[in-house]
Amino acid sequence: MTQTLVRGRLLSFVRRPQAIDDTASYRYEEDGGLLVEDGRIVAAGPYTTVRAEAAADAEEIDHRPHLILPGLIDTHLHFPQMQVIGSYAANLLEWLNTYTFPEECRFVESEHAARIARHFYDEMIRHGTTTAVAYCSVHKASADAYFAEALKRGMRMVGGKVMMDRNAPQGLLDTPQIGYDETRAVIAEWHGKGRNHVAITPRFAITSTPAQMEMTAALAREFPDLHIQTHLSENHDEIRFTGELYPDAIDYTDIYAKYGLLGPKSLFGHCIHLSEREADAMSEAGAVAVHCPTSNLFLGSGLFPLKALSRREKPVRIGVATDIGGGTSYSMLKTMDEAYKIQQLLGERLNPFESFYHMTLGNAEALSLSDHIGTLEAGTDADFVVLDAAATPAMALKMEVTRSLTDELFLLQTMGDDRAVRETYVAGKAMKAAL
Numbered sequence: 001m002t003q004t005l006v007r008g009r010l011l012s013f014v015r016r017p018q019a020i021d022d023t024a025s026y027r028y029e030e031d032g033g034l035l036v037e038d039g040r041i042v043a044a045g046p047y048t049t050v051r052a053e054a055a056a057d058a059e060e061i062d063h064r065p066h067l068i069l070p071g072l073i074d075t076h077l078h079f080p081q082m083q084v085i086g087s088y089a090a091n092l093l094e095w096l097n098t099y100t101f102p103e104e105c106r107f108v109e110s111e112h113a114a115r116i117a118r119h120f121y122d123e124m125i126r127h128g129t130t131t132a133v134a135y136c137s138v139h140k141a142s143a144d145a146y147f148a149e150a151l152k153r154g155m156r157m158v159g160g161k162v163m164m165d166r167n168a169p170q171g172l173l174d175t176p177q178i179g180y181d182e183t184r185a186v187i188a189e190w191h192g193k194g195r196n197h198v199a200i201t202p203r204f205a206i207t208s209t210p211a212q213m214e215m216t217a218a219l220a221r222e223f224p225d226l227h228i229q230t231h232l233s234e235n236h237d238e239i240r241f242t243g244e245l246y247p248d249a250i251d252y253t254d255i256y257a258k259y260g261l262l263g264p265k266s267l268f269g270h271c272i273h274l275s276e277r278e279a280d281a282m283s284e285a286g287a288v289a290v291h292c293p294t295s296n297l298f299l300g301s302g303l304f305p306l307k308a309l310s311r312r313e314k315p316v317r318i319g320v321a322t323d324i325g326g327g328t329s330y331s332m333l334k335t336m337d338e339a340y341k342i343q344q345l346l347g348e349r350l351n352p353f354e355s356f357y358h359m360t361l362g363n364a365e366a367l368s369l370s371d372h373i374g375t376l377e378a379g380t381d382a383d384f385v386v387l388d389a390a391a392t393p394a395m396a397l398k399m400e401v402t403r404s405l406t407d408e409l410f411l412l413q414t415m416g417d418d419r420a421v422r423e424t425y426v427a428g429k430a431m432k433a434a435l
């Protein structure tokens with residue numbers, strides 16, 4: 001088996017940084033080597049050590065002076081919303097009804113779904129994202145297109161056919177039985193094929209009747225290892241409407257809890273306005289709150305208390321994500337730039353090590369996939385990204401006076417986007433150059 005030896009400055013986290021000077025939370029190699037074989041990292045460390053382990057005929061790729069990090073991970077976005085991004089709307093519910101639902105109706109056509117899937121994966125690679133967790137549309141064809149393209153590119157992707165049976169146009173509704181049957185069919189056809197993971201995906205409580213929620217509960221019982229994704233507590237009008245639809249629930253989170261959807265594989269998009277009781281319930285269940293900063297600012301949804309939720313006595317697990325197309329950028333760098341600003345507005349500091357932890361190992365932990373992705377440890381998938389903090393003239397100028405790794409990471413986060421991604425490796429293969 002041929003080996004590839006990739007040389008550069010390696011940065012990989014081992015746990016969440018407690019403070020800006022918490023150097024034990026990451027491993028950094030100024031002159032590092034990654035040895036890749038058969039889609040996996042087989043050795044990582046100082047270049048000279050790894051060079052000595054490599055086969056004599058190993059192909060060598062030199063990325064110095066750039067940084068090599070684990071591939072970036074996006075834990076919440078909508079694959080059928082690539083042509084919704086940048087739509088002018090006052091708030092969440094108007095944005096859904098005016099732009100998003102009509103656009104998602106088009107995914108009943110397999111050809112359209114396949115075309116957008118190609119663009120979707122091109123953007124992931126262009127932005128250094130090697131794993132993403134996406135909502136497809138209600139149509140099974142959209143999930144087929146999503147997973148077929150992931151398989152073609154060899155990427156580890158999570159996704160699900162959306163279930164929704166009310167409060168949307170006719171073309172976007174299934175029924176409790178159809179939603180159940182088609183989700184089962186998607187699981188049978190795609191879960192575990194290549195690196196695909198299927199997620200149980202009720203859009204949110206507003207668009208699912210109690211009868212459909214019963215069916216999602218049945219799926220969660222039958223397939224306890226699957227991820228579950230939905231939306232929670234994004235916007236005050238949404239929260240009020242949800243309460244009217246489920247008058248017996250104590251609060252929004254309690255609806256999902258009643259149907260057995262609150263667990264360690266559950267990803268809840270937004271969670272901006274949780275009560276203390278809801279945050280406790282999330283924490284006790286090990287459920288994940290997924291922060292989508294560019295979307296929250298764009299739709300005026302609110303300021304997510306990332307730092308406050310993580311330092312509670314009962315901390316809430318946190319993921320970070322773009323939420324395309326409510327979000328405004330495919331870039332996880334831009335995403336954490338906006339996350340930083342939201343914490344600033346809340347009087348909190350989010351240091352650059354925490355930000356890069358969240359984009360990589362943090363999100364892998366949020367997905368319970370850190371044995372495979374989110375690190376450069378030997379034995380994990382060879383998904384990694386090469387970042388250049390001097391990618392644009394303005395960044396290069398600032399790099400002239402940038403002295404530390406901390407400052408370099410912060411510059412990448414503040415000014416970086418797809419131009420700062422020099423290369424994206426998926427299972428050891430350079431993908432960006434091939435776009």
Ligand SMILES: [Zn+2]
Nearest residue numbers: 078231269323
């Ligand atoms: Zn969303």
